[in-house]
Every structure is written in C-alpha cells, then in structure tokens.
Amino acid sequence: MTSSDDSVEVSREELLALKNRVEKLEQENQHLREENKRLRAKLRWHEGPHTPSSQKQSDSEESSSSSSDEDDEEPRTDGGTPGRKSGHNPEWRSAPDPDEVVEVTCDCCPDCGEQFDESEGVSPRLVEEIPDPQPVEATQYNRHYYECDSCGTETVASHPDCPDEGQFGVNVIAQAALSRYDHRLPYRKIADRFNQLHGLDLSGASAWHATERAARAGRSEYEQIRRQIQQADVVNVDETGIKRDGDQAWLWTFRTDKHTLYAVRESRGHDVPAEVLGEDFAGTIICDGWTAYPAFSKKLQRCWAHILREAEDAAEQQEEGEPIYRALTQLYAALQTQLESDLTLRERAELQRVARRELESLIERSVPDGPVATLLGKIEGGLDHWLTFVGEPAVSPTNNAAENALREPVVLRKIIGTLRNDRGMFVHETLFSLLATWSQQGRNPYEELKRVVRDNEMISRARAVPVVESTG
Incomplete structure (x- = not known):
C-alpha cells in the first residue's frame, strides 16, 4: 500500500470519527432540548402570562442564588444585584x-508620651x-364653655392643637397611618413602636382608630x-383580588400621570369603572x-405586554405559535421604532391602518385547536x-402603570x-390613594x-358654628 493510500485511509477514519461525534452531539443536543422543554413546562405555572410578577421565578434570582457560593466572583453591576449598572x-x-x-x-503621643506642640493638619469626618x-x-386643654344670654346658644372654646374627638394629636394619627400603609406594620407592631420610641402606651385597637381618623380626614381629598x-x-x-371578611372582593386601581385612586368593591364588573x-x-x-372594560367603554388600549406574553406561552406549547409570536414581536418593535420619530396625526393614522392589516393577516391563518387558536x-x-x-x-401600549400601582397593595x-368590614375597605382605599398620589x-x-x-378639624369646627340671621 502506498503512502497516498494510507493518507486516504486515515482521512476516511477521521471522517468517520467526526461523523460519529456529530451524531453523538446531535443526540445530546436533542436530549437537552427535550429536558429544557420539560423544565419550561414545569415552570410555566409560575411564568404564565397572567402570573403576578411577585410570584414569578426570574432568571436573575436563579443566577444570583447559584453564584452566591462563588467567593471569587466579582459583584454584578448589571442589575442582577443592587448596585450601579455597567456603563x-x-x-x-x-x-x-x-x-x-x-x-x-x-495632647501627647500614645506610644511614647511626648507632648505635641501643634496640629499638623485636620482629617475631617462628617457624621450624620x-x-x-x-x-x-x-x-x-381646659376648654371653657359659654351660654349666650341673648339666644341661649352654648359654645365650647376650641384650640387648633386640641382635637374634637379622641386623646391623640395630629402627629400620632399621621404616624399611625404612615406606619400601617407605608411601612406595612401590623397594628400591634405600631403600638409597640410608639411605646419603644416615645413611651406612649396605646393598644393595637387604638392604633387602628387613629388610622381610621386619618382616613376620614383625608376622604375629601380622596x-x-x-x-x-x-x-x-x-x-x-387594573384590578386584583382581595378578601373582605374572608369573602372575595376586588381592589381596583385608576391611575394617571399625577393621580392614583384605589377602590375596594365586591364586584369585578363594568359597574365599578x-x-x-x-x-x-x-x-x-x-x-x-x-x-368589564369593553362593556364600559369603546375607547380602549389593550395591553401589548399581556398579548406578547401569551403569544410566547402559546409558541412554547404549539409549534404553529412560533411564527405568530415572532410576527407580533416584530410588528410591536417596528411600531415603537416608527413612533420615535415626530409623526403627524395623518402619518400615525396611516401607520395604524398598515398595522391593522398585519394583525388581520395573522388572524386569517389556519391553525389547529389549542393555545394558538385561543391566542388568535x-x-x-x-x-x-x-x-x-x-x-x-398620549396613550401607552402597555398597562404597566396600573400593574405597578397594585404592587404595594398586593x-x-x-x-x-x-x-374585616366596610370600615376597613374605606380606610384601605382612602389611605392607599392618598399616599400613592402624594408619592x-x-x-x-x-x-x-x-x-x-388639621384641615379636617378646621372644617368640622367651621361647620359646627351656627349661622345667626339678622332680624333687621
């Protein structure tokens, strides 16, 4: 056998080895794909399109937890952990x-005791x-009361710092409400906090009544x-579930750029908006x-974040959903890019017509029954x-603002x-609305x-003053 024949034989062996290696890698790749599909299906319950963000399992959490044991790894600054993002x-x-x-x-050296002549400089440190x-x-407050000799009206003197009811002042009422609805403390913990910090002895029920007074005072602003x-x-x-005395109720949120209003209702129907x-x-x-929304109004913007998540979920369950998900994603990205330029209203209307035709072409696709058909x-x-x-x-393509507004209440x-009752619903919706709007x-x-x-006290006193009509 010649050297050329030997080299051909070696090449054939190498080619066969490479072919076997490729087949093995393809088998491993297929196995990994099936494993990945199984794991994603297992996590779909937590990553569904309607699952609240608080219940989702994010990749950043998994990566941060898996890398927590790596002592030599540098801290991340890309948003995975607290800290400045790269760049x-x-x-x-x-x-x-x-x-x-x-x-x-x-005065002297701590090592040898030599007396110092004068300072060589100052090393400042600012401590807050x-x-x-x-x-x-x-x-x-000794509130004197009087009786008018002319008309017989009885009057009790008032003081701006003396409330007309209860024994707690303005600061206690404000701090109790803030501790509950901003710091999320149970009422018994609010009572403990007042006792520990200020020596004020009050019960959890007293903290609740102080919070209720804050809500009643702020209702006019609500x-x-x-x-x-x-x-x-x-x-x-947007709306989310909440319990009222153990029964199902709903917390609604209505949000603009400058105002947020919450409403607790037993209904989830169009009667609430x-x-x-x-x-x-x-x-x-x-x-x-x-x-409930189309039943109330025809002027709507449906949330694209929801439909894109649903499309991705459908694509994972049915292969017919992949091109639809890709087409929706590309359409949304193209619209966002186009709208970044200063389009006239006429140009916007034309872009809207073109995009609608794109959606209509998706709807016309023939797909088998299942998640993709539901999506279409x-x-x-x-x-x-x-x-x-x-x-x-002025309209946003997503409802992220309302969903973000529901995070604190959730x-x-x-x-x-x-x-517990209607009073709890009243306090809940009032104080959440005030704090969110002020923020x-x-x-x-x-x-x-x-x-x-304070304003509520002044208004109440003004309403209590009798109006005497002149008889002249």
Missing part, C-alpha cells in the same frame, strides 16, 4: 452642611445622626383625586383583556383596541390577609397627613 455614571450622595463643628485634639426619640407631651381622574384623557385601570369614572367618561382606558381569537376580539396608541400620542394583602407628585406623606388632619 452608568456613579451618583454620589450630597453631603449636608454641618450643624456643629467639634475640634477633636490630642438623628436625635433620640422625644417623650410624649401630655397637654390638658374625592378630589376621583374628580381629577374623571377629567383625564387617559387612565390606566362606571361608578368611579362616571357613565359619561370620555377618555381612553388602558387595560388588559378583562370583559383574543387578537381578533381586541382588533379595534390593539393600535389605539399608534393614533393617540404586598400588604399578603400581610393582613383580609379586610407621584413628590410630596412628603407625613407632612401631608398632618395637613389633612
């Missing part, structure tokens, strides 16, 4: 001006500290928020696919409401379990709570 400039906390300057000196909690101030939302051009609306927004509401509602049915059912954001610049729901507007919730309590 972002650092933000330094501004140092306050000192209220007091203390000169810290030393809060003062010790102040003890309770107990003030007795109604003002409702009137502002009723006049808005665009409102994000009709009640809150008014039967003649003329604005656009951004919402998910719940049937949803697209067809909301065909008039998917592209409102293209024609109206967390507190897990802590409290259930609202949107950059206002201090503690100062605002004190303000509404």
Whole structure:
C-alpha cells in the first residue's frame, strides 16, 4: 500500500470519527432540548402570562442564588444585584452642611508620651445622626364653655392643637397611618413602636382608630383625586383580588400621570369603572383583556405586554405559535421604532391602518385547536383596541402603570390577609390613594397627613358654628 493510500485511509477514519461525534452531539443536543422543554413546562405555572410578577421565578434570582457560593466572583453591576449598572455614571450622595463643628485634639503621643506642640493638619469626618426619640407631651386643654344670654346658644372654646374627638394629636394619627400603609406594620407592631420610641402606651385597637381618623380626614381629598381622574384623557385601570371578611372582593386601581385612586368593591364588573369614572367618561382606558372594560367603554388600549406574553406561552406549547409570536414581536418593535420619530396625526393614522392589516393577516391563518387558536381569537376580539396608541400620542401600549400601582397593595394583602368590614375597605382605599398620589407628585406623606388632619378639624369646627340671621 502506498503512502497516498494510507493518507486516504486515515482521512476516511477521521471522517468517520467526526461523523460519529456529530451524531453523538446531535443526540445530546436533542436530549437537552427535550429536558429544557420539560423544565419550561414545569415552570410555566409560575411564568404564565397572567402570573403576578411577585410570584414569578426570574432568571436573575436563579443566577444570583447559584453564584452566591462563588467567593471569587466579582459583584454584578448589571442589575442582577443592587448596585450601579455597567456603563452608568456613579451618583454620589450630597453631603449636608454641618450643624456643629467639634475640634477633636490630642495632647501627647500614645506610644511614647511626648507632648505635641501643634496640629499638623485636620482629617475631617462628617457624621450624620438623628436625635433620640422625644417623650410624649401630655397637654390638658381646659376648654371653657359659654351660654349666650341673648339666644341661649352654648359654645365650647376650641384650640387648633386640641382635637374634637379622641386623646391623640395630629402627629400620632399621621404616624399611625404612615406606619400601617407605608411601612406595612401590623397594628400591634405600631403600638409597640410608639411605646419603644416615645413611651406612649396605646393598644393595637387604638392604633387602628387613629388610622381610621386619618382616613376620614383625608376622604375629601380622596374625592378630589376621583374628580381629577374623571377629567383625564387617559387612565390606566387594573384590578386584583382581595378578601373582605374572608369573602372575595376586588381592589381596583385608576391611575394617571399625577393621580392614583384605589377602590375596594365586591364586584369585578363594568359597574365599578362606571361608578368611579362616571357613565359619561370620555377618555381612553388602558387595560388588559378583562370583559368589564369593553362593556364600559369603546375607547380602549389593550395591553401589548399581556398579548406578547401569551403569544410566547402559546409558541412554547404549539409549534404553529412560533411564527405568530415572532410576527407580533416584530410588528410591536417596528411600531415603537416608527413612533420615535415626530409623526403627524395623518402619518400615525396611516401607520395604524398598515398595522391593522398585519394583525388581520395573522388572524386569517389556519391553525389547529389549542393555545394558538385561543391566542388568535383574543387578537381578533381586541382588533379595534390593539393600535389605539399608534393614533393617540398620549396613550401607552402597555398597562404597566396600573400593574405597578397594585404592587404595594398586593404586598400588604399578603400581610393582613383580609379586610374585616366596610370600615376597613374605606380606610384601605382612602389611605392607599392618598399616599400613592402624594408619592407621584413628590410630596412628603407625613407632612401631608398632618395637613389633612388639621384641615379636617378646621372644617368640622367651621361647620359646627351656627349661622345667626339678622332680624333687621
């Protein structure tokens, strides 16, 4: 056998080895695909399109937990863990001006005892500290009362710092409400906090009554928020379940750029937005696919985040869903890119017509029964409401604003379990609405709570003053 024959034989052996290796890798790849599909199906319950974000298992959590044991790994700065994202400039906390300057000196060397002549310089360190909690101030108001000799009217003198009911002042009421609805403390813990910090002895029931007083004082401002939302051009609306005395109820949220209103109702029907927004509401509602919304209004924007998640979920269950999911994703990305430019209303209307034809072409596809057919049915059912954001610049394509507004109430729901009665529903919706709106507007919730309590006292006293008509 010649050397050329030997080289050909070697090449054939190498080719055969490579072919066997490729077949083995293909088998391993197929096995991994099947394993991945099985695991994704197992996680689908947690990653479904309608699953709240609080119940989802994110990849970042898995990666951070799996890498927590790696001592040599550098801390991530890309958002997986707290810290500055890669490429972002650092933000330094501004140092306050000192209220007091203390000169810290030393007379002698701690090693040999030699006396120092003078300082070589100063090494400043700015320390911020809060003062010790102040003890309770107990003030007795001797409110004198009088009887008018002319008309017989009895009058009790009032003082701006003396409430007309109860024995707790404005600060206690505001802090109790804030501890409950901003710090998420149970009422017994609120009572413990007052006792530990200020020596104020009150019960959990007293903390509840103080919180209820804050809600009653802020109810007029709650109604003002409702009137502002009723006049808005665009409102994000969503709802989530909540218990009332163990029975099913619903917490609704209505959110604009500057106002957020919550409403606890036993209904999940269209009567709730009709009640809150008014039967003649003329604005656009951004919402998910719940049937209550089209039953109330025809001016809707359906949430694209929901439909894209549902399309991805359907693509994982049926292979016919993959091109549909890809087409929806590409259409949404193309619309977002087009809308970044300063389009005229006429150009927006034309873009809206083109996009609608794209959705209609998806609906016309023939697919077997299953998740993909259900998905196409949803697209067809909301065909008039998917592209409102293209024609109206103020409308967002997703309902993320309303979903974000429900996060705080959902967390507190897990802590409290259930609202007990109508009074609890009243307090819950009122204080959540006030705190969320003040946060949107950059206002201090503690100062605002004190303000509404004081204002309510003044209004109550003004209403109590009798009006004497002149007989002249």
